[in-house]
Amino acid sequence: MSLAPAVPSYASGTSEVPLLGDTIGDNFDRTALAQPDVDALVEVPTGRRWTYGELRTEVDAVALGLVAAGLEKGDRLGIWAPNVAEWTLVQYATAKIGVVLVNINPAYRTHELEYVLKQAGISVLVAATAFKTSDYAAMIQEVRPNCPDLRQVVLIGTPDWDALVEPGRTGDAAELARRQADLSPDDPINIQYTSGTTGFPKGATLSHHNILNNGYNVGRLCGYGPEDRVCIPVPFYHCFGMVMGNLACTSNGSTMVIPGQGFDPKATLHAVQQERCTSLYGVPTMFIAELNDPTFGDYDLSSLRTGIMAGSPCPVEVMKQVVDRMGMTEVSICYGMTETSPVSTQTRVDDSLERRVATVGRVGPHLEVKVVDPETGLTLPRGEPGELCTRGYSVMLGYWNEPDKTAESIDAARWMHTGDIGIMDDEGYLNITGRIKDMVIRGGENVYPREIEEFLYTHPDILDAQVIGVPDAKYGEELCAWVTLRDGAEELTVEKVREFATGKLAHYKIPRYVMVVDEFPMTVTGKVRKVEMREKSVGLLGLEDAAAVRNA
Structure with missing residues (x-):
């Protein structure tokens, strides 16, 4: 008598909703034209706010300003700043003209800044003057002589910024439309550096198609629409902020709310209350800080419906408190990595509480995941731990100018090897139990x-x-x-x-x-x-x- 073969640890995400075939700029324009009067972006500390119609006008001015500064499709522009509205403006402006946005971690020091400027060949750097204890202007001055490609530095909040944007306000809209039409969704549009196993970070290179669809699908699984207002205290330089935050909002017509330049529990709770946010993001550390803030009980969080906890292993007890005390009954856990745009698995609204607090969910729409034996590469039976791999629209184009490193992570069949140890249960839900690599x-x-x-x-x-x-x-x-x-x-x-x-x-x-x-x-x-x-x-x-x- 032969036994039935074991069910493999493989799952694919089916969906009746097709992938988007747009570029980021075209998708943004579609939303702005469909709902020009809906709030698009709110910066709580300064009180600045834009409707979709106003934000489109401002994004176009920045885009044409960059054109006037001589930037061409494929050039790299670095952005080194905390969460400010200008970060978002630059994100969409570069996408409209095909300039590759290079995210630079606000915590970087001179050693790391210089490496990224040179490795990506950044020609224009948009930066804050300072953040927390970092004097960005001084650090840029220190490394600039060693970065031959860097020809222009634009400091936010100074006359530099106005000098960049003003020419764009009277720029040629037809020229912008022409440049936009010349772009493919498969073009590289974003480089995000992940800490390097060999001593230096690697630049994960992402396309319009990668990050637009990931943001869209993450937002869709959270049920986003024009009535949703998403509080984004997670950093924009990271996929969590700019993809799951900004792109999830603009592709689903929701409002982006910036509670502060950096994370502060009181400022975040205040923003949720003031703007009647329906969704709140955070890594577990942020939610723990909010729940333990002595003034937590003073804030009206009754508008909250959903949110995302991700970026770190999510403690089960913290998830339960987020549901019970913050009213985020539809909160979602996401799992992924920068190289996969980032989300590969997500819990769903209709999952049981136990599934939503004790797993990282199941595979996202239009994606595949499998758990393999790290030695043989063969798919393991369900219930057995192994290396989690993912494949689909979300897998990066590669590491910038590092084909050998790319080949180490993405195999011939385009599976991204995450280095994480996962276990898939009979229903396709995943748990992450450790890491093969020692990250x-x-x-x-x-x-x-x-x-x-x-x-x-x-x-x-x-x-x-x-x-x-x-x-x-x-x-x-x-x-x-x-x-x-x-x-x-x-x-x-x-x-x-x-x-x-x-x-x-x-x-x-x-x-x-x-x-x-x-x-x-x-x-x-x-x-x-x-x-x-x-x-x-x-x-x-x-x-x-x-x-x-x-x-x-």
Whole structure:
């Protein structure tokens, strides 16, 4: 008697709604022409607001200003700023003229800024003058002599910005239409840098088709329409803000609400109340901060219906509180990665509460996912853990100017290998249980230990360094560095490491814990056992409670 074959860990997302064949600019225009009087963008701190009709006029002025500045299709424009309205204007303006927008993390320091400017060949940089403790203007001045492609810097909120936009207000609308018509949905339009396993970030290159459809489908699964107002405290430089936030809104006709330049729990709760937001986004850390704010009870959040929690493993208890205390009964968990535009799986409104709080949902429309044996590449039976892979419209074009790195991540059949360990159940729902690669996700920020290790090697007292992620109740994970010291080196403390890294590394890449050891745990073949290091660190640092938190 032969047994029936096991059901494979494979699922494809069916949909009666077709993919969009538009460019981002054309799709935006369609929405603006259909509902010119609906609110499109609200910047709460400044009180600035635009209807769709007004926003289209402003976007076109910025686009024609960029044309007047000499930008051509395929040129790269960098944007280095926190969440401000100008970020959104530049996002849509570049898309209209085929200029590739390069997102630069607001936390970057000079070392990272210079690398990205050179690697992407950025010719124009639009930047804030400063944000938090970062003096952007000074940092740009410092690296500019080393960046030969950079010919123009436009600082937001200064006469630079007005000088860029003013020529566009009297520009030739026919020229803009011609440039728009010359674009293909498959053209690259966005580069987002993900921390690099080899010491430097890689530029995930995304097309109109990639990110427009991902935003559209994520928004559709949240039920968005013109009556929805989405509070976006997550950063625009990340797919969460600019795709799941901005593009989900404009492709579904909803309103983008900016609660502040950077995340602040009170400002976010205030924006939800003032603008009667129906949806709120955040990584788990943000929701925890809002729920624990002493003034939480003072805000009227009754307008909230839905929202998205993503970017980090989502603690089950936090999800339950978001549903119960914030009234977000239709809240959704999304899972994905920058290289997949970003969302591959999402929970649905009609999923049971247990499914919505304890899984990352099932495959999105028009996408495929499978769980494979990392060694053989063969699809595993359902219920068995393996590497999660995804395929479809969302998979990036590749890493900018790095074909070898692209080939390591996307196989010949166009499956993106995520490096995450997933388990698919009988109904097609997924749980993420760990990572094959040792990437650390700290509060929604992807950090590759190798990048930090390479940096720590430059410290005069450090002989060798290994960086791991350890559990953290607030950020999901924190960085812990195990280091061995050179002979005769002085005692090394966390404070000394922080001092050495401050100003050179983004704050979220600086290890919270530093452990000086004589040697690292090794396998017989000489490989460092990071799993064992993590287990030991949990005990040595007293992180058992954080390690016990259950995530989707």
